[in-house]
Amino acid sequence: MSFMKWIKPGLGIKRWIFLGLIGIISFSFGLSTIFYKTVFNLVQNWIIITCLIIVGVILIVFSIKKSIQSILKVVCNYKGYNALDKETINKLLYKEKILNKGPKIVVIGGGTGLSVLLRGLKEYTSNITAIVTVADDGGGSGILREDLGMLPPGDIRSCLVALANTEPTMEKILQYRFKEGSLKGQSFGNLFIAAMNEIYGNFEVAIKEISNVLAVTGRVLPMTTESVKLYAKLKNGKVIEGESNIPVKSKEADSEIDHVFIKPRKLRPLEEALDVIREADCVVLGPGSLYTSVIPNLLINDLVKEIEKSQAIKVYITNVMTQPGETDNYGVVDHIDAISKHTKKSIIDYVITNIERIPPYTLIKYHEDGAKPVIITDEEEEELLSRGIGVIKDNLVDVKKNYIRHDAKKLSEIITNLVLNKRFKI
Incomplete structure (x- = not known):
């Protein structure tokens, strides 16, 4: 047999x-x-x-x-x-040789924006590390987090799929969501991660094993392996508990977010995450939800300290659209101010922002939800330059099926060229 x-x-x-x-x-x-x-x-x-x-x-x-x-x-x-x-x-063989010599890039964030960027970056370098938020508590991830006591797998799954070198059928399977029964709304990829977590008894090891199975380019690391909950304090003094509740409750209260914080407050990042930041050529924040995807990572002990000490170029990618309940009426400078407020430091060298006008018919449904394009003004550019922050403007919009996303290829070209230009100057 x-x-x-x-x-x-x-x-x-x-x-x-x-x-x-x-x-x-x-x-x-x-x-x-x-x-x-x-x-x-x-x-x-x-x-x-x-x-x-x-x-x-x-x-x-x-x-x-x-x-x-x-x-x-x-x-x-x-x-x-x-x-x-x-x-x-x-x-x-030539492509693999070139990619292996590509810049060491660390991308920090979560959500759809991060996975979109990763798809573009893997065409330019194989030295990619994604440090992903695990503070989300909504949807299928929230259910698994509650039922199994594990870290939420949703954003991790999206990043693994984005960096995977596997057949399209496998990607469809991992992203498939059940439509009926008790599993309705749950992603197969989330269940796969949950199963691997049970088998190995360790979330970090489970992710590494899945990365091997999917032939993932680079690495995907959770921002911490400890359970974490996100809170937001609004400007009216009200405190909101839970990542998924923040934009909803903020909008209902008609009050802007003053700041966000996590509990427990003293959480350690993975040592591997600190190591890749020390060795990075470029550290990228975003794109993604400012208060619920990007900033939560920066609240983990020692992460900001290592970013500040690193010789890497530090880049922030602004969202193409504002997010209702999080960044209503925010401009580019407002996004930077929010990061500085939470880190207590100026850790950004460059801002990459979109200047492409979006077709009005595409914006209709976004306007109905209260979202607006984030377009930098001349005054904002002057303000950022006065702070020593470089501004990179380009047409960065990619519209697919009426959904507005970043142009991953252009973003990846800009980031790669930043590193190459720095090497050339040195």
């Missing part, structure tokens, strides 16, 4: 390994006959001995070649190449 399982078709490598073993046996048999004059008479069977050695070498070389091709074929499928020829292989 075990033999039948071993020969069952898979990557196609086992058959070539078997063929290679036959080649090694044939080669060794012929060679040993020459040296030890066993089995055959050396003079009378010279032709047989030579054939054994030649056949052995041919089988060994052939099996190695076929094994490599089988592996490359799988890798090509992961990377989106349909054909397996010399040009494709050279292109793949």
Whole structure:
């Protein structure tokens, strides 16, 4: 039974390994006959001995070649190449070589904005680390957090999928949400992470194992492995408990957020997260919900200290639109002020912001919800420059199915060029 399982078709490598073993046996048999004059008479069977050695070498070389091709074929499928020829292989190897030498980029945040950026960055470098918030408590993640006592997997899942080098079908499965029954609204990817967490008994280890399964480019790290709850204090003095409640209750109270905080207040980040920040060429904050995705990461002990000490370029990417209940009527400077208020430090070197005008018909539903485009003014630009913060403006909008997102390719080009320009100056 075990033999039948071993020969069952898979990557196609086992058959070539078997063929290679036959080649090694044939080669060794012929060679040993020459040296030890066993089995055959050396003079009378010279032709047989030579054939054994030649056949052995041919089988060994052939099996190695076929094994490599089988592996490359799988890798090509992961990377989106349909054909397996010399040009494709050279292109793949060249791309991997370039990506491995790409800048070391740490992206901090959560939500849809972060996963969109990661999809773009993995085309420019494989040295990516995403530090992701685990303060969310709504939706399917919130249910698993409550029922299983685990960290919320939602944002982690989105980042893993964004950085995964896997087939489109697998991505669809991981992002699939059940439509009926007790699992209605729950993501299969969330359940997968929950299962791995149960198997390994450690959220951090579970994420690393999933990363291996999905052939993830770079790393995805939670901002902490301890349970954390997010709170917001409004300007009217009211305190809101829970990440998912903050924008809703803030909007209902018609009061802006003064600041957010976490409990417990003294939480440690992963040591691995601190290490990658120390070694980074660029640390990116956002894009994502300012108060519920970006800032919560900065409230973890020592994270801001390491960002400030790091020689990396520090970049903040403003959202394309304001978020109702969080950043109503915020301009670019307001976003920067909120970060400075929570970190007590000026940790931003550059702001990347959109200046592209969005088609009015696309904005209709956003305006109905109270969201407006975030477009930097000349006064704001002058203010930021006076603080020593560089301003990078570009057309950064990507509209798909009437949803406004950042143009991940342009953002990734800008970030990569910032690092390359710094290296060139040095």
